[in-house]
Amino acid sequence: MERKILSVFVASPSDLSDERKALRDVVGRLNKIYGRRAGWEIELLGWEDTLAGFSRPQSLINKDVENCDLFIGMIWKRWGTSSGEYSSGFEEEFTIARNRRLSGDRPEIWMLFKRVDEEQHEDPGEQLKKTLDFKKKLVESKELLFKEFENLNHFTGIVSDDLSAYVLDLYTKALKSVGTSETESPTVKTTKSERVEPSSTYNEKNAQLIGVFSKLTRCLGNGKETEIEYWERVRAHLSTTALFSESHIGEIWGSHEANLVYRKRKEWELTLNEWRFLIRTYFGHASNVVPGWYWLSERDITEIEGILFSLSEHDRNTIVREGALLSLEQSNTCPPLELISKLLQDEEQKVVIACLKLLRFCEDINALKLLKPLLSHPTEEVKDLALSAYIDLLYLHDPEQSFVILKDTSKVVTRAYRVSGEKRNLIISKPLLISAVFEAAPRVREFAADYLSKVGSLTKEISEQILKDPDSLVRRIGFEWLLKNGEEFSLSEISKLFPRPKTPATFLSLSRSEVTEDDIVPLVLSKKTKEELEDMVYFYSVYVDGAYEALASTHTTYVAERLRFDLEDHFESLMNKSIDKVKSQYGEQASIVFELYNPDTEQFIRDKLTSSAINGISKLDDKSDIDIAREYIGKLKYGMADDSCISIIEKYGDTTDIERLIDVAKKSYGSTKERAVSVGIKLSSNPEKIIRELVKSQDKIISEIAADQITC
Amino acid sequence: MLGREDRIALAKELLYSENDNIRLLAAKIISKYLGRNDVEQILNDYIEGPTYYYNVVHSLDRYLYAPAKFKNNSSGSFDKI
Numbered sequence: 001m002e003r004k005i006l007s008v009f010v011a012s013p014s015d016l017s018d019e020r021k022a023l024r025d026v027v028g029r030l031n032k033i034y035g036r037r038a039g040w041e042i043e044l045l046g047w048e049d050t051l052a053g054f055s056r057p058q059s060l061i062n063k064d065v066e067n068c069d070l071f072i073g074m075i076w077k078r079w080g081t082s083s084g085e086y087s088s089g090f091e092e093e094f095t096i097a098r099n100r101r102l103s104g105d106r107p108e109i110w111m112l113f114k115r116v117d118e119e120q121h122e123d124p125g126e127q128l129k130k131t132l133d134f135k136k137k138l139v140e141s142k143e144l145l146f147k148e149f150e151n152l153n154h155f156t157g158i159v160s161d162d163l164s165a166y167v168l169d170l171y172t173k174a175l176k177s178v179g180t181s182e183t184e185s186p187t188v189k190t191t192k193s194e195r196v197e198p199s200s201t202y203n204e205k206n207a208q209l210i211g212v213f214s215k216l217t218r219c220l221g222n223g224k225e226t227e228i229e230y231w232e233r234v235r236a237h238l239s240t241t242a243l244f245s246e247s248h249i250g251e252i253w254g255s256h257e258a259n260l261v262y263r264k265r266k267e268w269e270l271t272l273n274e275w276r277f278l279i280r281t282y283f284g285h286a287s288n289v290v291p292g293w294y295w296l297s298e299r300d301i302t303e304i305e306g307i308l309f310s311l312s313e314h315d316r317n318t319i320v321r322e323g324a325l326l327s328l329e330q331s332n333t334c335p336p337l338e339l340i341s342k343l344l345q346d347e348e349q350k351v352v353i354a355c356l357k358l359l360r361f362c363e364d365i366n367a368l369k370l371l372k373p374l375l376s377h378p379t380e381e382v383k384d385l386a387l388s389a390y391i392d393l394l395y396l397h398d399p400e401q402s403f404v405i406l407k408d409t410s411k412v413v414t415r416a417y418r419v420s421g422e423k424r425n426l427i428i429s430k431p432l433l434i435s436a437v438f439e440a441a442p443r444v445r446e447f448a449a450d451y452l453s454k455v456g457s458l459t460k461e462i463s464e465q466i467l468k469d470p471d472s473l474v475r476r477i478g479f480e481w482l483l484k485n486g487e488e489f490s491l492s493e494i495s496k497l498f499p500r501p502k503t504p505a506t507f508l509s510l511s512r513s514e515v516t517e518d519d520i521v522p523l524v525l526s527k528k529t530k531e532e533l534e535d536m537v538y539f540y541s542v543y544v545d546g547a548y549e550a551l552a553s554t555h556t557t558y559v560a561e562r563l564r565f566d567l568e569d570h571f572e573s574l575m576n577k578s579i580d581k582v583k584s585q586y587g588e589q590a591s592i593v594f595e596l597y598n599p600d601t602e603q604f605i606r607d608k609l610t611s612s613a614i615n616g617i618s619k620l621d622d623k624s625d626i627d628i629a630r631e632y633i634g635k636l637k638y639g640m641a642d643d644s645c646i647s648i649i650e651k652y653g654d655t656t657d658i659e660r661l662i663d664v665a666k667k668s669y670g671s672t673k674e675r676a677v678s679v680g681i682k683l684s685s686n687p688e689k690i691i692r693e694l695v696k697s698q699d700k701i702i703s704e705i706a707a708d709q710i711t712c
Numbered sequence: 713m714l715g716r717e718d719r720i721a722l723a724k725e726l727l728y729s730e731n732d733n734i735r736l737l738a739a740k741i742i743s744k745y746l747g748r749n750d751v752e753q754i755l756n757d758y759i760e761g762p763t764y765y766y767n768v769v770h771s772l773d774r775y776l777y778a779p780a781k782f783k784n785n786s787s788g789s790f791d792k793i
Contacts, residue, residue, distance in 0.1 A: 259766050262773070263759050289766035291773035293782070301779050331781045687713040688722065700731060707726060707734040710719050710741055 004039055006167060009068035009107070010046045011093040013078040016114065019155050020046075023072070026160045030167065038171040039302070042163065046093075058083045062096055070166070071097035071107045072159070076114035079130035087130065098143075108166070111138060111146035112158065168338060172309065208269055212236055234260055235268065242277035250316030252281040258290045265294050283311060283323040309335050312355075318348050325354035334361035341370050349379060356385040360415060365397045384412075392416035399427040406444060407436040413447040421451050430457055437462065442471040449477040460485065472498055472515040483523060491543065494520050525550035530558055539571075539578030540593055545608040552616030560620055563613040567628055571606050604638045611639030618644035626652040634664040642672050650679045658683055658690070665702055677705040678712070720745055727758060727768050739771040752776055 010023055027044045034040045045064040065071065073094050080088030086095065097107055113135055116128065124132055138144060147162075149155040212235045219227045238261055245251045253261075258281050261268075270278070275295060282292025296304055311324035312335070325343075328335065335343070335358065343355035356374070359367060371393070374386035387410060394402035395416040406414060413421070420426045426433075436448035449466055452458045458481045466478025475497060483489065489497075498517045525533065525546050533555070536547035551559055566574060583590045597605075614632055617625050625648050633645035642664055649657045658680045665676035677694065684690045687709070694706030714722070719741060726738035743751055755772040758764050774783060 255766055259759075259769060262769065288770050291766075291769045293773050293777035297777040301781065304779065304782070327782065331779075333781070681713065688718050691714070691722065695726065695729065695731075695734060703729075703731055704733050704737070707729070707731075707737050710714060710722055710726075710737075711744070712713055 004170075005041055005043050006070060006170065007043045007045060007064075007068045008070045008072060008163075009065050009093070009097070010044060010072045010074070011065070011090050011097075012074035013076070013080040013088065013090050015076050015078040016074045018152055019074055019114070022152055022156045023159055026156060026163060030160070030163055033164075034167050034171070038167065040167045040171055042167065058089055058092060061089070061093065065093050065096045066100070068097070068107045071101075071109045072112065073097075073109065074112045074114070075131045075134065077116060077120070077128045077131060079127045079134070091134075109144050110162065111144055112155065113146060113148045114155070115148050115150050165338070168336060171306070172313075172339070206271065209235070209239055209271055212239075231264065234264070238274050238277070239271065242271075242273045245277055245280075246273060250280070250320065252277070252284040252317060252320060255285065255287065255289045258282070258285070258292070262291045262294070270295075279307065280311065280315060280317070280320045283308070283327055284317060284320040286323055286326060305331075305333055308333070309339055312351070313339055313342055318350060321348070321351050322354050325351065325358060329354070329358050329361075332361050334358055334363075337362075337364055337366055337370070340367060344370050344374060349382065352382055353385060356382065356389055359389040360392060362389075362393060363396055365393070367393055388412070388414040395420075400429065400432060403428045403432055403436070407432070407440040407448075410444060411441045413443055417447060421447060421454075424451075424455055426451060433457070434462065437466065437474075442474060445469065445471065446474045446477065449474055453477055453481050460487075467497065473513060476515045476520070479520065480523065483527065489524055491517075491521065491524065494524060521546050522550065526554050530555045537574070538581050539575055539602075539605060540582050540597065545605060545612065548609050549612040549615075552612040556616045556619055560617060560622075563616050564625075564628070567610065567613050567617075567632075571609055574609075575602075607636045607639035610636055611641040611644075614641040615644045618647045621651070623652045629653075630657070630660065633660055634667060642668060643675065646672070646675045646679055650675075650682070653679075653683055655683055655685060662694075662702075665705075666699055673701060674705050677702055678709055681706065681709045682712075716745060724754065727754075727765070728763075732765075732767055735765055735768050736771055739768050739775070743772070743775040748776065 008027070010020055012020060024044055027042045031041050045068055046061065071094075073090065075090070080090050083089045083092045086092035097109055100107060101109055113131075116132075120128060121132065135146075138146060147158055149158055212232050215232060216228060216236055219225055234257075237257070241251070241253065241257075258278065261278065278292060278295050282290055282295065296307070299307070305328070308324045308328050312321050312328070315321045315324070334340075335355075340355060340359070340362070343351055346352050346355070352374075359371070368390060371386050371390045374382055375390060377383040377386060387405075391402050391406050391410060391414045394405065395414075402416070406417065417426070430452070433448045433452055437445055437452065439445075440448065449458065449462075452462070458478075460482065463478035463481040463485075467475055467482070469475050469478070479489075479497065494517050498515050498520045500516045500518070501514060521543065525536075525543070528536075528547075528550065530551065533547045533551040536543050537551065538544060541547070552563055556563075579594075582593050586593060610632065614628060617628065629645040629648035630653075632641055633649065634642060636642075646661065646664070649661065661676045661680035661683075665673050665680065668676060681687050681690050681694070691706050691709055695703045697703045697706070723738040723741040723745075726734050727742070729735050729738065742754060746754070751772060755769065755776065758772070759769055
């Protein structure tokens with residue numbers, strides 16, 4: 001990285017020697033912080049005059065003042081002694097700095113006055129009178145800004161903050177002018193000539209481009225446009241578009257042009273303007289069809305981050321600014337607080353939102369102050385993002401306070417809580433969590449109850465209270481705890497606790513988050529004994545499929561033979577027994593029950609039972625079950641046994657099953673489709689051949705799954 | 713199932729698949745199984761071919777030239793919690 005030096009001259013009479021030493025320490029500390037990260041180092045001149053027995057001639061000191069970038073003058077009670085032409089060395093140094101400043105833009109001048117007690121103003125004495133006069137003139141002239149400090153600590157705080165801000169400002173300005181060395185800060189001095197910009201080949205680049213434009217001029221001048229070659233036209237297009245963009249509204253290229261130029265990436269030496277334009281084009285495209293990292297391949301991470309910071313703040317094109325922020329987000333990079341502060345006040349809401357998303361990488365508690373005003377933002381999205389960021393950041397520093405805000409104001413569980421909840425390492429007291437179970441918004445109540453349950457802090461009393469919650473997802477947590485701890489519920493109680501919605505789910509409402517008895521009944525059935533379940537398994541029972549599923553999945557080993565028999569028998573025996581049971585129960589009225597079950601309903605129940613039986617036996621590792629898997633795979637109209645059939649075929653199948661599996665893949669979705677294809681390929685004796693065939697499949701998903709198998 | 717050479721050969725072919733996702737997968741496989749110079753050579757040859765796909769170029773460019781932290785996505789401070 002290019003090292004840049006900020007020369008700081010410190011001038012003061014002898015009564016501020018402690019402050020001079022403190023300033024040296026501050027500079028040392030800042031150099032450690034920014035030297036490596038930002039490439040800036042502060043060179044402090046004049047401090048050595050503080051050392052006992054060390055003094056230099058004023059002429060040498062003045063040379064330092066002539067060359068410094070920042071002049072820090074400090075005054076307290078002493079004015080000092082005459083240096084010959086001036087009343088004191090300080091005055092001479094200040095005058096040189098001021099005259100330089102008046103004739104140019106350097107050095108920056110900071111004046112710091114140590115506070116003098118009011119009583120001393122009444123009888124100041126000669127030395128103090130001079131310093132008070134100096135200060136008065138400074139105030140009247142309004143030429144310079146100055147600060148007052150109380151004591152050494154106060155002084156250290158001021159210079160530390162101000163120098164730090166100054167270096168960061170220089171750093172940001174340098175980034176802003178990235179690629180434009182002519183606009184680089186005049187205070188920059190390079191200690192090494194390492195390449196940062198392509199400036200070392202500036203002339204050559206211009207020469208290359210001049211060659212193109214010379215030919216264009218020639219050809220256009222003599223009417224021989226056809227002699228302008230294709231790539232010369234492309235280069236001219238790049239150069240002129242880059243120039244136009246820079247002075248217009250920050251246009252960027254489309255993907256076609258950007259890819260075209262990319263083909264010449266190793267032949268063309270770009271001008272800085274072209275380079276900037278291509279970088280902006282790259283970050284301005286979120287479509288993943290524009291290449292651009294090559295243009296940054298010789299930059300280190302700090303430089304790239306700096307470019308992204310700069311683009312996010314200064315680019316005229318909002319798309320580029322957003323893209324820069326997105327890249328920072330994707331690389332888990334949080335910009336400096338100063339930049340965040342500016343971005344959060346940006347007039348483009350998209351930029352504010354992108355910045356808020358970045359704040360999840362921020363750990364600096366000072367960012368809370370920046371977020372606070374956004375908590376009352378008129379736009380819901382901004383307000384919600386700001387609140388989430390605020391809660392999460394506060395959690396790192398004051399978890400309890402953060403949770404109080406989550407509980408009182410948030411509708412959603414924020415990321416910090418989701419992550420900590422998952423890891424079960426939430427730093428929140430139990431009483432506070434319990435209060436959230438009853439006082440927060442539904443999703444926060446659910447989170448708090450679930451967390452208490454996971455860490456074993458839920459009690460019977462709380463669980464019973466939770467059962468009264470208006471939200472079914474919250475109720476479910478209390479219900480599950482009670483069930484797990486031996487509480488018994490009748491199926492009619494469950495119907496009351498978790499009723500089905502009064503309005504049937506429509507296509508649009510399928511994703512609604514509600515827990516109904518359909519979700520809860522299996523939990524209750526899974527707690528029942530084999531005998532209890534066997535009693536419930538008759539065809540005309542409302543719970544036949546649930547009870548049979550519980551029997552097959554919970555008592556698999558004990559009912560294995562029954563499951564195989566039922567499958568072989570296609571549930572005819574169960575059907576006949578069920579008919580007899582209904583007849584004996586209802587007598588002549590039984591026909592009313594039978595009429596309720598049309599052939600489709602019967603098929604539905606049979607398929608559900610078949611699925612449960614196959615799902616059960618698939619856990620048994622019995623090779624003979626391959627025949628069942630082959631018989632039923634892809635055959636059930638209403639059941640879901642394909643996954644279990646595939647599992648059995650995977651274990652005991654052979655190449656004759658491949659076609660069967662691919663057929664199933666074509667008709668299925670999601671993980672079943674994926675498993676069918678991958679097992680089909682796995683069973684093949686020539687996987688490469690089948691992968692080649694399948695990637696050409698008309699079914700896009702099958703072709704992608706097949707391609708994915710290349711790495712297996 | 714497939715040997716390294718077969719994987720690479722197949723992946724090179726699939727850089728021309730009509731399916732976007734398969735092309736990206738192929739680019740990923742090439743990046744995983746080949747050294748940097750070989751990948752760069754594949755990219756150079758690819759963009760000089762009669763037809764090629766921009767998302768492949770984007771993907772290989774990112775693999776070859778982006779710093780590691782810009783290649784990956786993850787989640788933030790709270791992973792440390």
